[in-house]
Amino acid sequence: MNKILYKEQLSETVYLMRIEAPLIAQERLPGQFIILQVYADYGERIPLTIADADPDEGSVTIVFQVVGKTTQLLCMLNVGQSVEALVGPLGAPTHIENFGSVVCVGGGIGIAPLHPIAKALKAAGNHVTTIVGARSKELLIMEKQMAACSDELIICTDDGSYGRKELVTQPLEEVCKRETPPDLAVCIGPPVMMKFCCATTKPYAVPTVVSLNAIMIDGTGMCGGCRVTVGGETKFVCVDGPEFDGHKVDFENLINRLSAYKEQEANHICNLDALR
Amino acid sequence: MSDVLSVKERMAIPPQPMPEQDPAIRRTNMEEVSLGYSAEQAKREADRCLQCKTAPCVSGCPVGIDIPGFIQAIADGDNAKAIATIKYSSLLPAVCGRVCPQEAQCQAPCTVGKALKDVDKAVAIGRLERYVADWERENGLIEAPEVKPATGKKVGIIGTGPAGLTVAADIRREGHEVVLFEAFHKPGGVMIYGIPEFRLPKKIVQQEIDTLLAMGCKLETNFVIGRTRKIVDLLEKDGFDALFVGTGAGLPRFMNIEGENLVGVYSANEYLTRSNLMRAYDKDRAYTPIFDSKKVAVLGGGNVAMDAARTAVRLGAEEVRLVYRRTEAEMPARSEEVHHAKEEGVLFHMLENPKRILADERGWVRGLECLKYELGEADDSGRRSPVPIAGSEFEIEVDTVIVAIGNDSNPLIRQTTPGLETNKWGNIVVDEVGKSSMDRIYAGGDIVLGAATVILAMGEGRKAAKAINEMLAQEV
Numbered sequence A: 001m002n003k004i005l006y007k008e009q010l011s012e013t014v015y016l017m018r019i020e021a022p023l024i025a026q027e028r029l030p031g032q033f034i035i036l037q038v039y040a041d042y043g044e045r046i047p048l049t050i051a052d053a054d055p056d057e058g059s060v061t062i063v064f065q066v067v068g069k070t071t072q073l074l075c076m077l078n079v080g081q082s083v084e085a086l087v088g089p090l091g092a093p094t095h096i097e098n099f100g101s102v103v104c105v106g107g108g109i110g111i112a113p114l115h116p117i118a119k120a121l122k123a124a125g126n127h128v129t130t131i132v133g134a135r136s137k138e139l140l141i142m143e144k145q146m147a148a149c150s151d152e153l154i155i156c157t158d159d160g161s162y163g164r165k166e167l168v169t170q171p172l173e174e175v176c177k178r179e180t181p182p183d184l185a186v187c188i189g190p191p192v193m194m195k196f197c198c199a200t201t202k203p204y205a206v207p208t209v210v211s212l213n214a215i216m217i218d219g220t221g222m223c224g225g226c227r228v229t230v231g232g233e234t235k236f237v238c239v240d241g242p243e244f245d246g247h248k249v250d251f252e253n254l255i256n257r258l259s260a261y262k263e264q265e266a267n268h269i270c271n272l273d274a275l276r
Numbered sequence B: 001m002s003d004v005l006s007v008k009e010r011m012a013i014p015p016q017p018m019p020e021q022d023p024a025i026r027r028t029n030m031e032e033v034s035l036g037y038s039a040e041q042a043k044r045e046a047d048r049c050l051q052c053k054t055a056p057c058v059s060g061c062p063v064g065i066d067i068p069g070f071i072q073a074i075a076d077g078d079n080a081k082a083i084a085t086i087k088y089s090s091l092l093p094a095v096c097g098r099v100c101p102q103e104a105q106c107q108a109p110c111t112v113g114k115a116l117k118d119v120d121k122a123v124a125i126g127r128l129e130r131y132v133a134d135w136e137r138e139n140g141l142i143e144a145p146e147v148k149p150a151t152g153k154k155v156g157i158i159g160t161g162p163a164g165l166t167v168a169a170d171i172r173r174e175g176h177e178v179v180l181f182e183a184f185h186k187p188g189g190v191m192i193y194g195i196p197e198f199r200l201p202k203k204i205v206q207q208e209i210d211t212l213l214a215m216g217c218k219l220e221t222n223f224v225i226g227r228t229r230k231i232v233d234l235l236e237k238d239g240f241d242a243l244f245v246g247t248g249a250g251l252p253r254f255m256n257i258e259g260e261n262l263v264g265v266y267s268a269n270e271y272l273t274r275s276n277l278m279r280a281y282d283k284d285r286a287y288t289p290i291f292d293s294k295k296v297a298v299l300g301g302g303n304v305a306m307d308a309a310r311t312a313v314r315l316g317a318e319e320v321r322l323v324y325r326r327t328e329a330e331m332p333a334r335s336e337e338v339h340h341a342k343e344e345g346v347l348f349h350m351l352e353n354p355k356r357i358l359a360d361e362r363g364w365v366r367g368l369e370c371l372k373y374e375l376g377e378a379d380d381s382g383r384r385s386p387v388p389i390a391g392s393e394f395e396i397e398v399d400t401v402i403v404a405i406g407n408d409s410n411p412l413i414r415q416t417t418p419g420l421e422t423n424k425w426g427n428i429v430v431d432e433v434g435k436s437s438m439d440r441i442y443a444g445g446d447i448v449l450g451a452a453t454v455i456l457a458m459g460e461g462r463k464a465a466k467a468i469n470e471m472l473a474q475e476v
Ligand SMILES: Cc1cc2nc3c(=O)[nH]c(=O)nc-3n(C[C@H](O)[C@H](O)[C@H](O)COP(=O)(O)OP(=O)(O)OC[C@H]3O[C@@H](n4cnc5c(N)ncnc54)[C@H](O)[C@@H]3O)c2cc1C
Pocket: A033, A044, A045, A046, A047, A048, A049, A050, A063, A064, A065, A066, A067, A068, A069, A070, A071, A072, A109, A112, A113, A212, A213, A214, A215, A216, A217, A242, A258, A259, A261, A262, A265, A266, A268
């Protein structure tokens, strides 16, 4: 079950894996995610977006950044080994239609979840402008795949080692200012980036979709751990999302809730370092 | 011997106390609190039963166990007969003996309790049930029930709580193929993720699952019906002849008060799932973190609230308070849990209700603002409802708030199964045999009843299993 069929290191901390999951590969739609456990007994359940799927091979592709214990354990697995649990596809799929022109903004690891959405929007007939950003050239992932599903691709790096030396919000603002502003913006990345993207699009009244990465356990609406405040109401990211109207999301609350286990998780990372 | 005891002699036998871990010690471990009767105690307690002809106790048991029958067998020293008698009606005696609210069910109408004017002095039916179930398990005597020759029919069971497990056993016995689907990585439902180890050891639930597997039931974990596969596909593409939906009431309610999304506010489901299912209590081994809380407020008065409070104690909190809007008399929790919680130092705040949760400068919980309540006039149901006392606001200093005010039904199946009728609370509507509005789809347990009990879920499961077996029998 859930054998790793392919593994590739995309950057220093980012890996791509194709994992056997025939039923999920059949059912999944863009915007959905899986929950994975490397070890089912004491292991943590972590959500990862389905970056791509191949129903013929019976596999799903995940792209993940090593940030803590579980992603660390995952990256140490090799082709032929298996993860003990993989459940999905979870979450509500992205609403895909021909909006006209859309701008897709991806930051860091957020480019991975953005890819299937951009691809589907392109296939639905939209004019797709894509803006991707990373801290530096080495950390930029999936440039080719994003280029393939975009009519226009703008690259930014924080240090200027590749593309424009800017934050993604700069080109986003330019796109919003165009004669015909985009009909939709889709922004996925670190919460702070999404927050500023939403602040950028708001004055231009460009509807903006964000995908939230709240902390999850079950992913089926049972625990409420993933709740966020959207438009003053409590929503569960795993079933009501992960995508929401970015102009309504309380990002402070999200960022805050993501910090809940920072200290304890940091401890995990120290332990891991000791292991290496 | 025991049959020569007179009624008077029987009534004179003191209720046998349950051996328990000392509160000071059990506060620091996850092991079971109640240790179970010894053989001598069990016989002595069994001798308290008057073998009433009308057996009022039986009418108090939702599945109608022949209570005097099994108690007589214990008194006669025939444990094998006792467990067989129980299993004729109940499939999960080791569980129900531990978690049934006996004081409101079988023990409530017991003649002995009535005569002694104290329900706590009724014959300890639950403890005796537990005793024989443990006796059977600990002596390795559990045998997988016989399975009839294969019928070629296939039934899918969605959810592996008490309802699903019961249906699986009853249907498999008739020779039908059974596949259990469970969203989590471990089967057992609330018995695994909700009710803590110190009240229901996981090995007992595991034993039930092992028995089902030994009978040839198949188990698919990490399989979310509605997502991984839809109900219609199971029927139309995957060749299932019938389905049973036992997905429980897993949607936590919140209070909708200010501050509920602060860091440090948990639903009881999340708190308990982290600790039980993800084993966060085992801090050295588990990867899933849980707050190192110092001062905890639990909101609610049911079993879920007690479990959350007592878990917080065991995870090392210095102060755990239970805040409940009514009085102890109205608390829906089992009386034994209330008693245990108090012994373990949980502080009870009755007739109080939170107004808002207070944040520190980082957006983490720093306190709870509550209002005092009083009991007002009796309402139509005769219950005196609590009313807030204006201007009675006060603050409690806490770093963690656990909301345990109940669960609604999970909408996933409803949303992904067009044509499946549900009521305004989202519960699946079924007829008297457990059949839903759709052909071949049955349902039972909390998804039908709303958050209820293990024994009711089991009882519903048996009913639905019977109907499914009858339907399939007509088709072969
Ligand atoms: C719907 C969704 C889709 C996601 N898709 C991707 C993806 O495609 N690629 C990717 O690299 N990451 C993705 N994430 C984030 C990913 O789940 C976390 O990076 C991962 O859980 C970290 O686990 P860890 O044990 O390695 O790190 P930990 O040591 O557990 O945590 C490190 C930090 O990660 C964050 N985190 C911890 N647990 C979770 C959790 N359960 N959910 C979210 N964040 C958490 C916290 O801020 C924490 O401080 C997604 C998150 C969500 C909710």
